């Protein structure tokens with residue numbers, strides 16, 4: 149309890165030191181003070197979200213077995229504006245999740261199953277529910293990723309591409325169904341960061357584990373959502389998951405692919421998450437000197 153109280157105080161101090169920054173002053177990379185993960189800045193801007201009709205036609209030409217209706221929830225493609233935010237460069241690992249459990253006394257996950265599909269501490273944690281992911285994010289002083297934040301980060305600054313690095317997916321890019329080349333993992337996750345990052349220096353946005361998203365899933369959400377900082381907080385039956393997983397075909401690894409899951413489900417060998425820091429909500433810790441700092445000491449600041 150004492151440790152938990154310490155973390156609550158620390159998060160409060162963390163927030164109280166916030167200061168507004170122009171985008172030009174924000175460092176490209178920060179180290180998240182509580183869970184120690186490097187986070188990449190995604191600068192405020194518009195990005196083209198979703199799947200255009202031309203892309204949808206192309207996808208169906210490549211794989212005629214797909215039903216066009218199954219991709220309609222990715223339409224219409226629209227320009228969406230998002231404020232500055234930082235996103236974890238890596239999926240939350242077994243090591244970081246264990247640290248969270250130890251610090252808070254949060255209920256232990258199914259370590260036996262986790263170990264089977266994620267055999268080392270540097271593999272992504274799995275067998276976590278949406279609520280587990282939110283609890284971790286709150287402990288870490290961060291938030292779960294919104295659906296729009298996830299897709300913008302996945303696109304890596306590119307416009308209208310199918311995957312985080314372009315329109316082709318190869319075995320050098322990601323862990324998905326099967327084994328070849330750099331993808332040495334057949335029926336398990338790979339250690340986080342085993343493949344090259346995208347243009348925002350973020351790893352495993354395609355494949356490895358599916359990632360829990362803050363939004364509730366609505367197939368029609370793109371048709372009516374706001375243009376700025378959209379997040380669907382109206383309850384439905386499912387939460388969104390993004391990015392595909394180690395057991396998915398290549399089509400499921402597209403940046404625009406949307407998946408659904410029961411938020412209470414904690415039994416999946418392919419489901420993990422990552423977190424964000426929302427700059428506008430005052431979650432970037434800055435001292436008047438411009439140094440990043442917390443009650444734990446100065447945050448390691450890394451320049452790309």
Ligand SMILES: [Ca+2]
Nearest residue numbers: 323324326333
């Ligand atoms: Ca594989």
Ligand SMILES: [Ca+2]
Nearest residue numbers: 352355357391
């Ligand atoms: Ca992933």
